[in-house]
Amino acid sequence: MQFQDRLTDFIKNEREIFQSYNTGINWDEDVWYVKNWLFHRGGENSISFKTQSKILKTFPDGFEIPPSQALPCPYIDFTKAVIVYLQRTKNINYMAVRTYAIECRRLHLIMHQRGETSPYNLTRWHFEETINILKAVGYKNIFDAAANLQVIAELIDKKELTEYPLNFKHGLKAGHKYFEYKTLKEIDIEDKRKDEEKLPSLEAMKAYALCTNNPINESEEILLRTIDLLIAMGQRANEVALLPYDCWVEKAVIGKDGQVVKDAYGGIILDVGIKYFAEKQFQSRVHWLAEQDVPFARRAVERLKALTEEPRKIANWQEHNPGKLWKLNPEDKITDDDLMQFIQYKHVFNLQNFLKVNKVTPVLIDKNPDRGVRFVQGGYQKRYLTRFHFRIADVESVLLQKLPDHDALKEKVNGRWKTVLKTSELLCISFDGAFNFKERATVFRVYPRRVTVKDINAALGSVNSLESIFQRRGLTEADGSKIVMTSHQPRHWRNTLYELAGMSNVQQALAMGRQRLDQNPTYQHTTLKERTQSQVDFLTFNSVADKVNFLHNGIRNNKIMGSITDTYNFLKKEKGIETAESFLKTHALALHITPFGGCTHDFSQEPCQKHLQCWNGCSHLHRTNEPGELERIKEQLELNEKVLKEMRYNSEEYGSDVWIKDLEKKIENLKKGLKLKPSSSPIQVFPDGIQMTIPLDHKRSSSVSE
Structure with a gap:
């Protein structure tokens, strides 16, 4: 069999397999909307097979850029077959599938320079030149791109789709903290915080405190309360954005004797947490809150429930009435004034234009209404002299085309997608358009939707085209520059606080919903001085008694963490101070002096x-x-x-x-x-x-x- 025939069979086979999934996706489209195939928590759910979209931000000088259009045949079918094959054989998610499609489109950029349109033409040079282009434009994630290109090349060789094997190996090394080691002599500033750019600045946190305690309107408050939970929990943004409505969890603390633990006043001591669905290793979990975070988080949850009552009711009605937008009778008529209650354009004139563009014809035109609404156009003040009456069914048919899917969170069970949460069951929701604060934007009060990561990043200043909560109030960094935070910075910030407080790596991983302990250091942004302060303290001891006193005081004040401290606090709460102190004098008599500081940790609990x-x-x-x-x-x-x-x-x-x-x-x-x-x-x-x-x-x- 010739390699041309093998390519044809490869495409045909993958196309038949894909069509058997019954996803509703047309293979021949140049953009696939894949929500029914690859569910993704983020706002995007499409894969493009066009020549330019999101391939590179910049191009080298003299590089011929192809026109924006669908990839040429048969290369477009080859690209689709590649991602279908890789998805089903590697069981990869949406983001990985989309990334492979992007790499195929980058390869086509190189082919375009030589007027090539078929995968037959691919050689090792095409792959190497793609990497050279990425280097030339300073592409940040070049190792990941090169690794993905190598996977595609290995697939081509495995299926023998080209005349000669590609034998492509990229040869790049992954960036790793191990290779960034610096000796003490090379670190000249002991107060410089490691990877401090991943943390919000002090000015940003102060500015946020001012914003969150003084919301400008209810729409902004929905965003602020969502970000409050992001800060209080330290979870990933898509985990907070998809919190269930009934997320608040309280349970009584049970002692060793099986009885409810009470405080000195007879009140029941509660553990308070927030239920969420983990983004990695999909599971329902509870993030247990620290005592000082409870009031902050409680306010956020209670206010969100109150602020989202209207969009929740509409979402619930739409979920129970599929194919319907509202309770209005389709055969009735509605004026543009009344329609403005549902589609809140800046002026009635804009609403009329929107319906005209969408070919909704008024059934009645009142040319002399007693409207009294004025607007400025071309420097002149004018009055609306015409009122349009529309058939409700005509308006509804247009609006239904853009009604968001209310399946907010899905889980794959036995090969089939199961809806876990609908829009009305989420805590953080609002109307479409409610978060565009730069000017009076259109708010579609018929489109209830969830808060997205983009909404959060825009509020924090990470989306340049949208006004942030800081810009609205004229708040800046200390040097006058724009305050920019990201939705992931609160996670780094909270993990750093845990590290400074002395929490063990196991405790940090559990609190952050993390499965691998070796990921902790990426989120621990401490200074050299903070990391070595405990060693410095040991050098000041004059005797064993000084060392033991230091240990006892550290345990009493919760400055030294570990199983001994946990046991001391438990005995103090359950048995009283006398028993706790007796335990301290009996068991806390030694510190393990190691090259890494003093240790009282119970090593049977954590590697x-x-x-x-x-x-x-x-x-x-x-x-x-x-x-x-x-x-x-x-x-x-x-x-x-x-x-x-x-x-x-x-x-x-x-x-x-x-x-x-x-x-x-x-x-x-x-x-x-x-x-x-x-x-x-x-x-x-x-x-x-x-x-x-x-x-x-x-x-x-x-x-x-x-």
């Missing part, structure tokens, strides 16, 4: 990021004949078995299964260590364990410059 988790199979751990060693191992085993029992009893918290497995493995290792009988020489506990220290001859380079 150490600096590889000090000895009982997780470290090859450097040895049993000796040191006095008290056997007793300490038994005590550690007993403690772990007790913790495991409690974890199994209270295993509703998200991620608890991971820590249960960790505890089970540690208990198994502790029992193994107890069986060893050391003599005069130490015995290696885990001879086949994890090698934490890399031999010198295996290191890429030293991490220490001196």
Whole structure:
């Protein structure tokens, strides 16, 4: 079979598979609206097969730009077949599918320079030249683009769609924090915050506080209260924008004895949280709020419920009456004045033009109405002398064409999409057009929709074409520049606060709805001084007593975090201060002085990021004949078995299964260590364990410059 025939068969096969999905998408269209195929939480749900749309922001000098039109045949069908094949074989989501389509269109830019229109013509040069163009224009995510191009090239070679194999390998290295290591000598400012551009400035936070406590109108307040929740929770923007209406969760704190815990005044102590649907690993979770965040979040939720009552009622009616826009009788007539209650243009004249453009013909024209409405045109003041009467059915048929889909959140179950939340079931909704504050914009009070990430970013100043909440009030940065925040900065800001407060990496990951602990450092924007302050404090101790006093005071004031502090606070609340202090004097008598600071953390609860988790199979751990060693191992085993029992009893918290497995493995290792009988020489506990220290001859380079 010739390669031309293989390409034809490849396209035909993928087209037949795609059409069997019954998505309602026409294969031959140059833009696919894919909501029924690839659900996406964001505002966009289309994939373009046109030559220019969103490929590059700029082009190199002398580069011939093709006219804006559909990709030529057969290349357009090849592009569609590629994304269908990759989606079904890799099970990728909307954003990944759209990215592969963009890379195919970038390849066509290179083909266009030589007048080529068929995938037959593709060679390794086309792929290499595409990367060169991206380098020339300073494309930020060039490694990702190159990796995607390599996937496309490998698919072409696998299916043998060209005369000769491409054998394309991009050879670029991914940017990684490991390669940005700096020695202390290279860091000249100890107060400089790591990646501080990812955090909002102090002026921005002060300005936001002023805005959120003084909303200009109800539409703006809907946006402000949504952003309040973004700040209070620290979740991803699309998780906050899709909070359910009944998101508020309160539950009584239950003590060890199974009884409700009460405060000193007899009031029930409550844990307060907000239910949300995680964007990654789709799950319903609860973000439990810190005590100081509860009033802030409560105000936001309560005000949103009150402010969104009208759009919620309309959305609910439309959801229960598909194909209908409103309760009006289609056969009745409606004047343009009455229609302005539903479609709020700046002037009636604009509404009349809108209906005229959409070919809605008035059934009656009143040329001498007693309207009394005036407007200025060309410097002259005029009166509206004509009132139009329209048939309601004609107006409704036009408006229904742009009615948003009310399936706000979907989940794929057994290969079929299931609606989880409709528009009326969301907390953060408004009418279309309500957030355009730069001038009096058109508000369609027949189109209830959810708050989007773009709405949030526009309010925070990240969308240049729209006026931000700061610009409306004349608020700027300290140097007079525009205040610009993004919807993701509050997440970085809150995670940094958690790090400064001393929360463990496990606690931070759970609070942020994060599955991987190694992602935490990306969100921890601390200064060198803040990261080393604890080490500096240790150097000031004059005696062991000073060190122990420092430890005790840190635990009492919650400045030192870990299981000892948690136990102390629990005993103080449940058993009283006397029992808590007794525990402190008995168990908090030592600090682990490590190269990374002082540590009182219970390592059975969290793998150490600096590889000090000895009982997780470290090859450097040895049993000796040191006095008290056997007793300490038994005590550690007993403690772990007790913790495991409690974890199994209270295993509703998200991620608890991971820590249960960790505890089970540690208990198994502790029992193994107890069986060893050391003599005069130490015995290696885990001879086949994890090698934490890399031999010198295996290191890429030293991490220490001196």
